[in-house]
Each structure stands twice: as C-alpha cells, then as structure tokens.
Amino acid sequence: AQTVTQSQPEMSVQEAETVTLSCTYDTSENNYYLFWYKQPPSRQMILVIRQEAYKQQNATENRFSVNFQKAAKSFSLKISDSQLGDTAMYFCAFMRSPTVNAGNNRKLIWGLGTSLGVNP
Amino acid sequence: EAQVTQNPRYLITVTGKKLTVTCSQNMNHEYMSWYRQDPGLGLRQIYYSMNVEVTDKGDVPEGYKVSRKEKRNFPLILESPSPNQTSLYFCASSLGVTSYEQYFGPGTRLTVT
Numbered sequence: 001a002q003t004v005t006q007s008q009p010e011m012s013v014q015e016a017e018t019v020t021l022s023c024t025y026d027t028s029e030n031n032y033y034l035f036w037y038k039q040p041p042s043r044q045m046i047l048v049i050r051q052e053a054y055k056q057q058n059a060t061e062n063r064f065s066v067n068f069q070k071a072a073k074s075f076s077l078k079i080s081d082s083q084l085g086d087t088a089m090y091f092c093a094f095m096r097s098p099t100v101n102a103g104n105n106r107k108l109i110w111g112l113g114t115s116l117g118v119n120p
Numbered sequence: 121e122a123q124v125t126q127n128p129r130y131l132i133t134v135t136g137k138k139l140t141v142t143c144s145q146n147m148n149h150e151y152m153s154w155y156r157q158d159p160g161l162g163l164r165q166i167y168y169s170m171n172v173e174v175t176d177k178g179d180v181p182e183g184y185k186v187s188r189k190e191k192r193n194f195p196l197i198l199e200s201p202s203p204n205q206t207s208l209y210f211c212a213s214s215l216g217v218t219s220y221e222q223y224f225g226p227g228t229r230l231t232v233t
Contacts, residue, residue, distance in 0.1 A: 033220045045210060045224035052220075091163070095220060106151050106214050107178065108222065110163040 002027045004094050006111035013082045014119050020067075021077045021114045023092030029053075031097035034068065034075045035108070040088040048090070051075065053097075082118045089113045122147045126211050126225035133201055134233055141196045141228050143211030151214040152194040153222070156180065156207040163210070169194055201232040 003026045013019035025034070036048040051059045051068050058066050063083075067076045079086055092111040124145045133139055143152065153168040155178075165178030169188040183205055185197040194213075198205060211225040 043208060043227045043229075045212075045227070047221065050221065097220075106153070106220070106222065107165050107168065108155075108163070108212075112160070112162045 002029070002094050002096070002109045004092050004109055004111040006092055006114050008114045009112070010115045010117075012117040012119055013079075015082055015084060017082055018078060018080045019082055019116065021079075021090050021092075021116065023075045023077070023111055025073050025075065025092070025094050025109075027073070027094065027096075029096055033095045033097065034066075035093040035095070036064070036066070036075075036077045037091045037093060038086075038088045039091065039113070040085075045091075049077065079116075084118050084120060087116060087118045089115050122223070124211055124213050124223050124225040126209075126228050128228060129226060130229045132231045132233065135202055136200050139198050139201060139230075141198075141209060141211075141230070143194045143196065143225055144192050145194075145211075145213040145223070146192065147213065147215070147223065148191065149213035149223075150191070150216045151219070151222075152188065153178070153212045153214075154184070154186065154194070154196050155210045155212065156205075157210065157227075158207050166196070166209075198230075201230075203232050206230060206232050 005024045032053045034051045038046045038048045049061045063080045065078045091113045093108040127142045150171045154166040155163045157163045164180045167186040169175045209228045212222045214222045
C-alpha cells in the first residue's frame, strides 16, 4: 500500500524568504502523480502544484517549485518570496496513474500536513 | 464558473438523526469522491463514483451511503449519525478516466452530539 509522510508538522518563515517543505512516499508503482495542496484557514483545498512521475523535469508554478527525486521517493515543495497569504496547511498527496488499471486510480493518498506560518 | 458546491457548509446534529450532505459539480465530471478529514488521521476516502449509477467503497465507508443518479450530484447520506462521524467532509470531482486533477468543494463541517 502507498503511504505519504510529511515529517515537519509545523514550520515558520519570514516574509520574502524561502522555505522548503518535505514529503516522502512509498510505492511500488512506476507511474503516478504527486501533488501539493494548500488548505488556508477557510479550509478550502487548493491545488498548488503537481508532478507526473514520468517527467524528469521538476514542476514550477510561479513562486512554487518542487524537487522530485524519484529514486529517493522524495517530493519537496519550495516556496520562494514567501507572502503572508501563504500561511496555511500544506498537504502532499499521491495518486496512482489512472492508466494502470480499471480500479479506483484517482484516490488521493495524503500526508498529515505541514502547518506553515509566514511572519511579517 | 466551474466549481464543486457542498451544502450545508456547517451542520450540528444529534445522534441518530438522518442527514444528507449534498455535492454538485457543473463541469460534467465523471468521477466524484467523498473524503473526511480528521486531526492526526489526515484525509481518508469514504466513497467514490466512476460514473452515473457506479459507486464503490473507499477506505472508511462504514456508516455512510451515497448515490449517483445524475452525473452532477453525489450526495453523502448518514442514516444514523454517531459522534465519531464528527469531521470535516470534502467532495471532489475529476473529469474522466485519464484525468489526474481533482477539484474540491469548500468542505462541510459536521458535528454530531
């Protein structure tokens, strides 16, 4: 069974600085997707960034980028130029490739989250 | 606007009183799913639906029912709620078989006393 581990329950960063959130996962699959979701105090679940396992290039979305190390099963999120609005819980999630078989391949398996506080 | 909606957003109820949390999406998505979020346990899948009239259990289905009579709606039914079903519930939807991106509703905070 797949598992996702976020080893940092809480982190803080000063506004405008850079912070990296860690995520490791365990799977025997070769094709899968990894995601980072943001959950602000409103509790809405917002997709931040995604990575396809078959792509070697790390995904980037504006100030957010990932360091995907497939062999090490590591998927960290880097937030550059941190803003007060980045304060939130951040969840790492895993999903098997929908093309693997006809089963429930869109189930997201979640880490327990990292609470990030951005200080002014 | 493309979105997933849930109602109610907040609900306080008593043990044993049947309730339904509605979920609706306007994106013509085939796949829909329910998760519950609990401190220390994270998000866990309750039920999912691959298409109309096709539903199946997730990891924590006990005490819940679902139906998918229309493509856009996927209600979550608690026929006899218990305090251990106090949780934050999310509905999510996804386009089709090869789609990996899921869209989440705003969440429903349920308290069962």
